[in-house]
Amino acid sequence: xxxxxxxxxxxxxxxxxxxxxxxxxxxxxxxxxxxxxxxxxxxxxxxxxxxxxxxxxxxxxxxxxxxxxxxxxxxxxxxxxxxxxxxxxxxxxxxxxxxxxxxxxxxxxxxxx
Amino acid sequence: xxxxxxxxxxxxxxxxxxxxxxxxxxxxxxxxxxxxxxxxxxxxxxxxxxxxxxxxxxxxxxxxxxxxxxxxxxxxxxxxxxxxxxxxxxxxxxxxxxxxxxxxxxxxxxxxx
Numbered sequence: 001x002x003x004x005x006x007x008x009x010x011x012x013x014x015x016x017x018x019x020x021x022x023x024x025x026x027x028x029x030x031x032x033x034x035x036x037x038x039x040x041x042x043x044x045x046x047x048x049x050x051x052x053x054x055x056x057x058x059x060x061x062x063x064x065x066x067x068x069x070x071x072x073x074x075x076x077x078x079x080x081x082x083x084x085x086x087x088x089x090x091x092x093x094x095x096x097x098x099x100x101x102x103x104x105x106x107x108x109x110x111x112x113x
Numbered sequence: 114x115x116x117x118x119x120x121x122x123x124x125x126x127x128x129x130x131x132x133x134x135x136x137x138x139x140x141x142x143x144x145x146x147x148x149x150x151x152x153x154x155x156x157x158x159x160x161x162x163x164x165x166x167x168x169x170x171x172x173x174x175x176x177x178x179x180x181x182x183x184x185x186x187x188x189x190x191x192x193x194x195x196x197x198x199x200x201x202x203x204x205x206x207x208x209x210x211x212x213x214x215x216x217x218x219x220x221x222x223x224x225x226x
Contacts (some may be wrong), residue, residue: 004155015129025133030212031211031212032209033214033215035215035217040201040220040222041219041220042119042203042205042217042218042220043156043203043205043217045214045216045217048213048214049211050212064123069213072226084191088155088156092211092212100137101215103148104155104157105154105155106155
């Protein structure tokens with residue numbers, strides 16, 4: 001069963017605008033991670049937020065986590081054309097004895113110059 | 114520079130053939146993973162290994178095999194038993210233990226001809 005679900009599936013914005021993507025999950029987690037994938041490339045790790053954290057920042061990225069709602073959001077501020085990519089959330093569950101993570105289907109972001 | 118290398122970038126397989134995808138890392142990571150990505154979908158776990166000479170099946174292991182004879186290497190063989198092998202294959206590695214992000218290779222695109 002799929003753990004993480006991103007919303008929206010696709011997002012198109014103008015350069016300079018902010019982009020917000022959401023991730024919902026079903027079971028309790030140890031941590032939630034966000035990754036970026038440029039077309040035809042591997043994934044790049046962006047941010048990991050632990051279940052006891054509510055917000056983390058990295059440059060123009062802001063991630064929030066609401067464990068009561070089982071949801072997370074990724075905000076990219078002042079977007080650039082280079083931010084065009086697919087963004088995936090991934091969750092690590094409480095019961096895993098190893099650090100396998102489960103990936104959602106992703107949000108495709110297009111930033112128009 | 115430390116990283117994870119997948120080869121080849123593109124691979125073509127004839128019906129009934131076995132093919133092997135290479136994955137090498139110099140990050141000194143104990144854990145390595147193989148994921149399959151189909152268009153518009155998230156990543157699905159094929160096999161993972163937490164330590165040399167040990168590996169476990171993931172969610173879609175049928176038709177695939179792996180070995181982990183060296184810490185740095187985790188090759189994936191797509192056998193003729195895999196009926197729909199055309200996909201993008203991603204190898205990843207991480208520090209063992211919950212709470213670490215994954216480092217991904219740049220992927221191998223396998224096509225059946």
